[in-house]
Amino acid sequence: MADKLHFELVSPAKLLKSADVDMVVVPGTEGDFGVLPAHAPVVSTLRTGVIEVHDGGESEKLLVVGGFAEVNSAGLTILAELATPINEVDKAGYEAELKNLTEDVQDAKDDEAKARAEKARDKVASILEVLEREAA
Amino acid sequence: MANLKDLRNRIASVTSTQKITKAMKMVSASKLKRAQDAAEAARPYAERMENVLSSIASSMKGQTGGPALLAGTGSDQKQLVIVATSERGLCGGFNTNIVKAAKAKIKALIEDGKEVTIITIGKKGASVLKREYEDKMVQHFDMSHVKNLAFDDALPIASRLIEMYEAGDYDVCTLFFAKFINVLTQEVTPLQLIPASISDEGGADLGIACYEYEPDENEILEDLLPRNVGVQLFRALLENAASEQGSRMTAMDNATRNAGEMIDDLRTTYNRSRQAVITNELIEIISGAEAL
Numbered sequence: 143m144a145d146k147l148h149f150e151l152v153s154p155a156k157l158l159k160s161a162d163v164d165m166v167v168v169p170g171t172e173g174d175f176g177v178l179p180a181h182a183p184v185v186s187t188l189r190t191g192v193i194e195v196h197d198g199g200e201s202e203k204l205l206v207v208g209g210f211a212e213v214n215s216a217g218l219t220i221l222a223e224l225a226t227p228i229n230e231v232d233k234a235g236y237e238a239e240l241k242n243l244t245e246d247v248q249d250a251k252d253d254e255a256k257a258r259a260e261k262a263r264d265k266v267a268s269i270l271e272v273l274e275r276e277a278a
Numbered sequence: 279m280a281n282l283k284d285l286r287n288r289i290a291s292v293t294s295t296q297k298i299t300k301a302m303k304m305v306s307a308s309k310l311k312r313a314q315d316a317a318e319a320a321r322p323y324a325e326r327m328e329n330v331l332s333s334i335a336s337s338m339k340g341q342t343g344g345p346a347l348l349a350g351t352g353s354d355q356k357q358l359v360i361v362a363t364s365e366r367g368l369c370g371g372f373n374t375n376i377v378k379a380a381k382a383k384i385k386a387l388i389e390d391g392k393e394v395t396i397i398t399i400g401k402k403g404a405s406v407l408k409r410e411y412e413d414k415m416v417q418h419f420d421m422s423h424v425k426n427l428a429f430d431d432a433l434p435i436a437s438r439l440i441e442m443y444e445a446g447d448y449d450v451c452t453l454f455f456a457k458f459i460n461v462l463t464q465e466v467t468p469l470q471l472i473p474a475s476i477s478d479e480g481g482a483d484l485g486i487a488c489y490e491y492e493p494d495e496n497e498i499l500e501d502l503l504p505r506n507v508g509v510q511l512f513r514a515l516l517e518n519a520a521s522e523q524g525s526r527m528t529a530m531d532n533a534t535r536n537a538g539e540m541i542d543d544l545r546t547t548y549n550r551s552r553q554a555v556i557t558n559e560l561i562e563i564i565s566g567a568e569a570l
Contacts, residue, residue, distance in 0.1 A: 154429040156319035186492040187501045
């Protein structure tokens, strides 16, 4: 039995990370869960949140937006639409985007455009929320 | 025989054409490298996605119903054809081949009495299709602002497709794009985006592992399937970009070679006629001197 967990983080554009680690904490839609080596096979969707990768006493935090996680005998695979190390996240950029999108919601002419703008706004808002929580 | 000045001008013009085609070839060679890397980098995501999807799908096989994106609407009367081509020309048979395959499919569908609608991505295909099927084209996505295709560029198209599907605008959606095999070969491939075409193979080897689903299978599928449309589309567009550059590189390489041959021919003719002029002048001088 391997005493390390094989962890892969994949975004649509590329394979971001592939490493053997001690533990990964995954923000599942129904709550965070920690994955240790030899975890039972699970498929779970993700919410916007932070992945914590623990290895040798050190931990690394990555912001993920949308996606899902799969655990099988080979290890843990996270497919995320967007994943960035938390200290590289461009918070000011998101804040500006949120402002923009909030204006979009106000300017939206018909219901359909409004719904779309609201969806985009909520997505960015949830990212900022996570960032705030992490900073606190 | 053309006079010397004309020949000189033609040599100059062909030489400058050759310079252009050569530069274009080199540009597309470097772009091809980047496009190919991007296409390869996108592969793991698409593959994992397919694996998970097919394992969930196979576990749900016996059940009826399920999300419409997977099961279909139960009809294939309304067909949507998406034609993905390039934004720029001068890339050999790339656009022609895609459009030809798409046209054949559209024609067959119409003959079968189906309702066909067309969405185009990339203006080269759109302008050709417009001649014949303007009334059937519902939307065009302009990609000319996109330099390096990112997932965010594919998303709006995918969400529009899902919107249309949910509104009942079509039952089956097929995407035409050129699959990149190597620099010389690109294969036009029809890909059924909706309902999701899922191979059984991936499910078989994952089927052994008995997954726990969180939340349940249905919810995961509902989350996954729209995402899958985006991923498949993104992947196809990346392949298309690589194919375009490959095709352009080959076409420009041929053009450069043809220009070289043409220059050689012209130069031979030029030298011959130059010599003929000199010989003529000599004959005139000599016969003039003899006559004295």
